Amino acid sequence: MVTRTEEEEVNRLENQVENGGGGAWEYLCLVHKLKLRRSDLVLKHGLSILNDSKKRSALGPEEWTLYEQVAVAAMDCQSLDVAKDCIKVLQKKFPGSKRVGRLEAMLLEARGLWSEAENAYSSLLEENPFDQVVHKRRAAMAKAQGNTSAAIDWLNKYLDLFMADHEAWRELAEIYVSLQMYKQAAFCYEELILSQPTVPLYHLAYADVLYTLGGLENLQMAKKYYASTIDLTGGKSTRALFGICLCTSAIAQLSKGRSKEDKESSELQSLSAMALEKDYKQRAPSNLSVLSSTLRSLKI
Amino acid sequence: MGAGFLVGVIGVLILSHAAYSTVQYRALLKITEEEFSGPPINVVMELIVSLVLCLWAALAAPGKFKSIHPQSEENRVVALPANLDFMIFNHRGKIFPLEADLKLK
Numbered sequence: 033m034v035t036r037t038e039e040e041e042v043n044r045l046e047n048q049v050e051n052g053g054g055g056a057w058e059y060l061c062l063v064h065k066l067k068l069r070r071s072d073l074v075l076k077h078g079l080s081i082l083n084d085s086k087k088r089s090a091l092g093p094e095e096w097t098l099y100e101q102v103a104v105a106a107m108d109c110q111s112l113d114v115a116k117d118c119i120k121v122l123q124k125k126f127p128g129s130k131r132v133g134r135l136e137a138m139l140l141e142a143r144g145l146w147s148e149a150e151n152a153y154s155s156l157l158e159e160n161p162f163d164q165v166v167h168k169r170r171a172a173m174a175k176a177q178g179n180t181s182a183a184i185d186w187l188n189k190y191l192d193l194f195m196a197d198h199e200a201w202r203e204l205a206e207i208y209v210s211l212q213m214y215k216q217a218a219f220c221y222e223e224l225i226l227s228q229p230t231v232p233l234y235h236l237a238y239a240d241v242l243y244t245l246g247g248l249e250n251l252q253m254a255k256k257y258y259a260s261t262i263d264l265t266g267g268k269s270t271r272a273l274f275g276i277c278l279c280t281s282a283i284a285q286l287s288k289g290r291s292k293e294d295k296e297s298s299e300l301q302s303l304s305a306m307a308l309e310k311d312y313k314q315r316a317p318s319n320l321s322v323l324s325s326t327l328r329s330l331k332i
Numbered sequence: 333m334g335a336g337f338l339v340g341v342i343g344v345l346i347l348s349h350a351a352y353s354t355v356q357y358r359a360l361l362k363i364t365e366e367e368f369s370g371p372p373i374n375v376v377m378e379l380i381v382s383l384v385l386c387l388w389a390a391l392a393a394p395g396k397f398k399s400i401h402p403q404s405e406e407n408r409v410v411a412l413p414a415n416l417d418f419m420i421f422n423h424r425g426k427i428f429p430l431e432a433d434l435k436l437k
Contacts, residue, residue, distance in 0.1 A: 034411040067413035072430060083437045106434075108419065110426050117436040142421040168417040176420035203418045230402045231409055266403035 033231055034066050042066065049077055056081060057091070064101055071108035078102035079114065096125060103135055107142040115139055130156060134165060141173055149173060164194055171203070180207055198227045205237070214245045232264035236272055243279060248286050255279040259300070267307055276304040281330040340389025346382040350375050 034042075045059040056077040063070050078098055081087045088095055103118035119139060122132045137152035150173065156166050171186035187204045194200065205220035221238035228234060239257035242250045258275035265272070280301040305327050312320045353375050361368055399407055 033409045034413060035406065036408045036410050037406045039410050067416050069414035069416065069419065075430070075434065079434055079436060104416075104419070107421055108425070109430050110421070111430060111434055114434055114436050121436075138421075144422065165417055172418040172420050175418070176422050199415055199417055202412070203415055231412075232402075233409060233412055264403050265408055266401075266405065268405075268408060 033228075034068075038062075038066060042068065046070075046073065049073070057087075060098065060101065064097070069108070071105040074101060074105035075109050075111060075114070078105065082118075096122060100131070100135065104138070107138060110142070112139065112142060115142065130160065130163070134163075134169070137166075138169065141169070141176065146173065146177060162193075164190075164197065167193075168200060168203075171200075175207070180211060183207060196227065198224055201227070209241065214241050217241050218245065230264060232261045232269060232272075235261045235264065236269065236275075239272070239275055243275065243282075246282075248283065251279050251283050251286070255283070255297075255300075262304070270308070270311060273304045273308045273311075277301055277308070277327065277330055284331070336389050336392030339385050340393055343382045343385030343389055346378050346385065350378040350382065353378070 042059075042062055045055055045062060048054070049056050049059045050073075060074060060078055060081075063074060078101060081091075082095075082098065082102060091098060099118045099122050103115045103122070106112070106115035106118065116139065119132065119135050122129075122135065126132055133152070133156055137149050137156065140149035140152060150170075153166050153170055153173075156163060160166075167186070167190045171183045171190060174180075174183035174186055184204065184207060187200055187207070191197070191200055191204065201220050201223045205217045205224065208214070208217035208220060218238065218241045221234055221241060224231075224234040225238060235257045239254045239261065242254035242257065255276060258272045258279060261269050261272035262276070267273075280297050283297065308323060308327070309320070312323050354371055357372055357375070358368060399405075401407060402409070
């Protein structure tokens, strides 16, 4: 997870590196650790380290992970020659390694040679049927070809085997949301919340899905999860605050006439509206009038 | 830092004074040929006071505590990591080529 302090650190280092202030290696380490996708910068600064033999040898054994990192970044930027050269170096150093074999298969993928890549992955799986990354690559490949239903199949098969892999659950949830299969997506987000209960972003996504599904029960659940997001972010999540307002007004519309627990819900709503107004006053005073007219239209 | 450090120094001084008094007390016992049953009350008091002061200094001097609450400003999760295992390469970034001089030497 990327926390607030880590994000600031990354931004600071990125600025420093971009303006030629050094610290490229620290930046690359941090990007690797936080699993960020900054392929263009990784490619540029990683290559400048790799091309400088003095800097490269100073890294020691970390040199080879840097080659791998740069190779993947180069594929992401479609600089396939660079990726090929990096993989060649790695192959020379580690002949017969499966990790390098995976990179080669990814290079085939980046070239768009789907069937060759598929063959490479299946031969890797024959050697080691429990290679999680290869299983995931197959799902990603199906998605890259636009074959989302196959991607869902692969992911479901994979999750039958490795149920604790939250990254796969997240991917599956996002695919389901993109196909508007909200019930299935809600299930995936439930799994995510179970495995990492302190990450507010999963609570938020689950609440969004429930709100989209609609219906009185789902809306009430959505409101609870928006509330837990606010709890976990210390009230800094604007989306969750808006979510509370929207949920309350939608619930009020649905349950017109049979009003129970009205008092508590209106209190929550006015509190979140107040928090929103305070936040807007502080950070975007020019949009305050838009906010108040929006809140008025929700009858708060 | 300053105040906490000073408190720590005072605590250590009192502690060493307590040690010194104990040594003296035992020497006195040897002269009067009595049994050692326990340290005198003023030494015990000094020990307690120095314990409190040193504890205070150890908590205050080295630095500020970091928050362990997930909702605190510095621990707040603001982004999820990119799902790199599911990264795909035929995205729209393909159309924008990078600088051509990138090459592994």
